[in-house]
Amino acid sequence: MSRVRAGVVAFRPTVAEAVAGVVLLLILLAALWPSLLAPGDPLAVSHTDAFQAPSPAHLFGTDESGRDIYTRVVHGASESLRIGVLATAIGIGLATVLGFVAGLGPRWLDFGTTRFVEVLFAFPGLLLALLFIVVTGPGVLSSTIAVGLATAPGYARIIRSQVRRTAAAEFVEAARVLGRGRLWIIARHILPNVIAALFVLATLGLGQAIIWVSSLSYLGLGAVPPAAEWGAMLAAGRTYIANFWWMTFFPGLAIVASAAAATVIGRGLQKRNRSAA
């Protein structure tokens, strides 16, 4: 009885989670349907309007070419989010394969995979991403793949331990006693239990990926101006930061807000997932 009630309570969001949820919804809306929030053209140049401070006409002000920053931030959401989601998907997809191979495979395979992951893990993630870009050349696609690759080792370690823990659980043993085969147990017990944790990881990872992709764009290795990508906008505004703060502030705010929102939601999911399991 009390357990049931505890379960209900656990799903009531905190204030921070509610705010984060709203932010994420706004970003999602901006990504899927940008013209609804900002009907203008993010690339429309108007030299007479250059460097305008935030005002009712231009909520977030304008940049050096007179482009409306609010419109660009809204339209940038789809770019940033797409890259973030894709990068996370690549990272977690790769990590799932590695994690399951290591977690369920024979001992030598586990040993090999784990050592490989550990070597990768020894590099700082961003360095790994930069290394990849050096080889493939800059660009949106390669920076996305780079971030995905760079985040995979961390995920792989978590997934491996999750797989091993689930595989050793008593209910897996109970399934063996009931005569279930190995593949059946993986498909029906281990995978679903690990995926729940993966979902949490993905949400947390999304925030991180957005920051990394923006960082790469900022360094000029991902999306390049005049593309409405947050990192690229940040880079474009940095020369004017002393006089026209809004050019860096609002794209920066968008990055921070989306990353923070994803993290808060991810932590919330993590907490609940743990108390449920």
Added chain:
Amino acid sequence: MTGQVLTERAVTAPVLTVRDLVVAFPDRRGQGRRVVDGVSFHVAAGECVAIVGESGSGKSVTARSILGLAGEGARVSATELTVAGQDVLSLSGRSLRRLRGGTVGLIAQDALVSLDPLRPIGREIGDTLALHTGLDAAARRARTVELLERVGLPEADLRAGQRPGQLSGGQRQRALIAAGIAGEPELLVADEPTTALDQPVQAGVLRLLGQLRDDGTGVLLISHDLSVVLGIADRVLVMTDGVVVEEGTPSEVFERPRHPYTRKLVDAVPAGRPRGLPLSAGAPPSAVGPRPAAATPTAVVERSGGSGTAAHEATKPTFGEVLLEASGLSRTFQVGGREIVAAHDVSFSLRAGRTLGLVGESGSGKSTTARLLLGLERPDAGEVTLLGEPWSPLPETERRPRRSLLGAVFQDALSSFDPRWTVGAILADAVTRGRSTRHGPVRAEVSELLDTVGLDPALATRRPLHLSGGQSQRVSVARALAADPRVLILDEPVSALDVSVQAQVLDLLDRLQRERDLAYLLITHDLGVAVHMSDDIAVMQAGRIVESGPAASVFESPGHPYARLLRDAVRL
């Protein structure tokens, strides 16, 4: 205990007086939920008072309130709550700390978690001495060794330097008691001091508490197990739902329980109750009545000759027929370079409609034996046959089709279920042997299964986490039955349950065995349960079966010293 001693005790001023103790925890609506509601009692010097109740009865909260440890947010009030003349409710934090460990010693349930794993036990005791006595370091060391000797730890000076992990469960509990009495308390609060211990060890610890009482310490003993407090308590209080429903001497409470709840508790104690007698009130009448004769050879003949058609014969096992046979099972584990013999030359057979009770202390190899039978572990030597055909030597893929013959019920039912599955999904999966569909005729079968184990079919939509301990163990039994097995391996099926729930589950198992002529291997550390449920009993120690025979006689003339020890433990 003579009457004179009792009156003498009554004269001495009580070390603990509790009058109208109320403990409330604020719930979500802001109203207090009373977990202890108007409890009154007193403990005199040299007296042992026991509070008995099931989980949630408020017994532990009562004990903890005495030390000012009722818990966060607890609102404690009482007309009187005095320990050795001090009013606990008005004490400040510092005086409370002086009270704990000084005037009142606390012995917690699980010594493994109560003791810091990184600190030698001698240090733990020395700390208490440093806090509550004026002894210098050398005197503290001497006193520590003295205390450890007093609680019956052999080689005390050596033990003092060991960490909790290096000691056995019983030794740890003794060390904890030593720490509890280090401050020479006038009152010792022992909260389930023996629950985590094997029976022979349990007896020793209780004897030690009895000695402390005889030396003049007041003892407040908290336990869920009536039989534990019988031998030691001077007075017993029975608690349920925060209220004391019965109070009296152990013999009064045990032999002439007045309150229905006490009667239920007393009836639920399996020790010394013959097989087939239901332990819980309101058990279906089908469970009552004599068993089909204690398998004398003639009974076997009668039954097999008397049962119905040939088709029926093929599906129904013959009563007494050997269904599973273990011969010469051995298994050794390598742990950190050491060899641990978990099973050595273990042989027995399980017969239709009969129960073999496998008893022994933890680590004696009972569970390994179960795992060998279930094919979760491969024996180094020996063989298991199932219905006369080889079982253990086969590769898993060949065993799989016949797995349905062999069911298992585990101690911790909850963790034997996938937390993501509903009860319905768990049972549907078991019924369809993995080819589960979410709808269709399976649902009817699931309802029927739940009904068989005495659960409301509406529970099918719940997740295991939202079931009570008894409910999840019933679901676990239902799952084991789903594939229509002939043999059930029951590994400590009731040891995690409250006595009255335990009684219901035991009754259920007994009924199912009658109805389906199942063969049971009942693994338990609780001799009362074993004697009540089993036709035959095998005693395991250090991986070997040291004693075996019919349940009625195995303890009557125990040949092995360990069996004798067990018998004495039951009698306590």
